[in-house]
Amino acid sequence: MTREYQICLKCHSDYGYNDDKLYQVSNTRPQLGSFLGGTFSGTNGLTRYTNQGMEFAAKANDGLTGADQGEPGGNHGSWHPVLFPTGRTLAVRGGLGNTMWLAPWNRVNTDVGNLTMYCSDCHGSATANGVSAPNSGKPWGPHGSSKNFILKGDWDLNTGLNQQDDLCFKCHNYTNYATRQSIKSGFCCDKDNNLHGYHADKITSGIKCARCHAAVPHGWKNKAFLVNLNSVGAEGGQPANTKVGTAYSKFTQAPYYLDAALRIVNWKKSGSWLAADCGWSGTNNDVNWMKSTCK
Ligand code: HEC
Ligand code: HEC
Ligand code: HEC
Ligand code: HEC
Structure with missing residues (x-):
C-alpha cells in the first residue's frame, strides 16, 4: 500500500460488503445505525452508506484515460482529488x-489542478475555522468527531448560511463563497466576477451550497x-435523463439531492456562465426563473 485511500476502500467499497452496485440508491449496502457509534440513520436523508469505491473510482477510470480531467x-x-488530480488548474477554472x-491548498499557484488530498483531510475530529489540519495535540485520521460522519465541520442543508466553521470553509474561502465579493470564481461572469457572492447577496434568505452542489x-x-x-x-433513483418535478420545484432524494434547486439548460466552460444557462427550459431560463425558484 502506498496511499491512504487504499486502506479506507478495503472496507468502504464492495470489496468490504455485498453491494447491488446500483448507482447510487442501494438496498444492500450497510445501513447507518447498524453499528454502535455511527451517525444516526436519516442524517441528511441517508439511511445507507454510499460506495466510496464507486464514487471516486468511476472517475478515476475516466480520468486515467484523460476523458474527464481538465475541461x-x-x-x-x-471529484475531490483523492485518487488522482483534476487537471483543473486556476487557468482552466x-x-x-x-x-x-x-x-x-493555495500554497503556490500551480497547486490547484495538480494536487491530491486524503480522505482524512475532510474526515477527522473537528478543526478550527478555516483550518483543515487537526487541532494541536489531535491525531490525523477518521477516529472520531463531534460532527456527523466523522467530518471536521458541519455539512447540511444550511451550509452557506451564517456558519463559517462548516466543513467546506475549512478549505474554500467563506468570505468569497458566502458573502458579497468580486474575487473571481469559475461561476462567472454575467453581472459579476463571482456569482457565488452575487447570489449570496440576492437571495435574501441566504446562499445554501446544496441547492446547486451534490450532497x-x-x-x-x-x-x-x-x-x-x-x-x-440512477443516482437519484430515476431512469436516465429524467427531468424531475415542475418548473420551480426542488428535489430531495438521498444520498445526493438535498433540497436541490439548480437546473441547467446549457453547460458552460468555467468563467462563461450566463443567467440564460440556468432554468426549466430554453424559454424559461432567466432571472425570473431564479426568483420564482429561490424566493
Ligand atoms: C472534500 C471532503 C471529503 C473527502 C476528501 C472525503 N469525504 Fe467522505 N464525506 C464527506 C462529506 C461532506 C460526507 C457527508 C455526506 C452526506 O451528508 O450525505 C461524507 C460522507 C462519508 C461517509 C458516510 C456517508 C456515506 O456516503 O457513505 C463515508 C463512509 C465516507 N465519507 C468515506 C470517505 C472515504 C473512504 C474517503 C476517501 C476515499 C472520503 N470519504 C473522502 C466529505 C469528504
Ligand atoms: C476495517 C474496516 C474499515 C476501514 C479500513 C475503514 N473503515 Fe471507516 N468505517 C468502518 C465501519 C464498520 C464503519 C461504521 C461504524 C459505525 O457505524 O459505527 C465506518 C464508518 C466510517 C465513516 C462514517 C461514520 C459515521 O459517522 O457514520 C467514515 C466517514 C469512515 N468510516 C471513514 C473512513 C476512512 C477515511 C478510512 C481510511 C482512513 C476508513 N474509514 C477505514 C470500517 C472501516
Ligand atoms: C480539506 C479541504 C476541502 C474541503 C473540506 C472541501 N473541499 Fe472542495 N476542493 C478542495 C480542493 C483542494 C479542490 C481543488 C482540487 C483541484 O482541482 O486540484 C476542491 C474542489 C472543489 C470543487 C470543484 C471540483 C471539480 O472537480 O472541479 C467543488 C465544487 C468543491 N470543491 C466544493 C466543495 C464543497 C461544497 C465542500 C463542502 C461540502 C468542499 N468542497 C469541501 C478542498 C476541499
Ligand atoms: C446558484 C448555484 C450555486 C450555489 C448556490 C453554489 N454554487 Fe458553487 N458553483 C456553481 C457553479 C455553476 C460552479 C461551476 C463553475 C465552473 O464552471 O467552473 C460552481 C463552482 C464551485 C467551486 C469550484 C471553484 C470555483 O469557484 O469555480 C467551488 C469550490 C464551489 N462552487 C463552492 C461552493 C460553496 C462552498 C457554496 C455554498 C456557499 C456554493 N458553491 C454554492 C454554482 C453554485
Missing part, C-alpha cells in the same frame, strides 16, 4: 486567483459537483 468541453465528471482556496462531495457525474434537475438518473 474537455460541455459537461464532465468532477477561468483564471481564478488562488485566494478562493485557503492554506495549504456527497466525493465524485460526481456533472462538472463542479453541480446538480441538474433537468437530467437526473
